[in-house]
Amino acid sequence: MAEFLKTLFNIRSLRAATHELTAEQLEEGLAKLMAVVEERRGAEALERVATEERERKLRALLSQLEADGIDVRDIVKVTKPGRQSTGVREKRPAKYEYRDENGEYKTWSGQGRTPSVIRRAMEGGEKRMEDFLIG
Structure with missing residues (x-):
């Protein structure tokens, strides 16, 4: 993409890249490029109109608020x-209690990863999860 833009925006590179094209092919390319330009101009015009309309509405709201004696900062305070x-x-x-590899008693809430001691005991079929319940 960068190489294409470099060629498009440099007249010498553009001449070299289009050297073997016919005038008809260049005109076809120009027509397509102009179509893209017109589409872009139309989209930018629509966006500009929408922005102006939004700003007009905001100014009207601000005028109404000022007429009612309401400061914009009051609205900001209320709408935190x-x-x-x-x-x-x-x-x-x-929720669970078990002994780790060092023989120390540890507890687990049941949230997050299962402690490796409990996981290995269950995988080996030695115990079930209920066997580790406290109380």
Whole structure:
């Protein structure tokens, strides 16, 4: 793509690249390029009209708010983001207990990855998940 743009925007490169084309082929390419340019101009014009319309509506709303004695900053204060941070989530209570490779008792809430000791015991068929339940 960069090479194409380099050729398109450099007159010497463009002449070299189109040297073997006929005038008819060049005119066909020009017509297609002009069609793309016109499409782009139309899209930009539509976008410009939409932006102007939006700005007009915003100015009208601002005028109405000022007429009603409402400051924009008051609206911003009232419309702070609805979602507020709940802070750090409370740790889940332990649901399972097991002994690790060192013989120490460990607990697991049942959330996240299954501890390797429990996983291996279940894969080996030695125990079931219920065997590790606390209490």
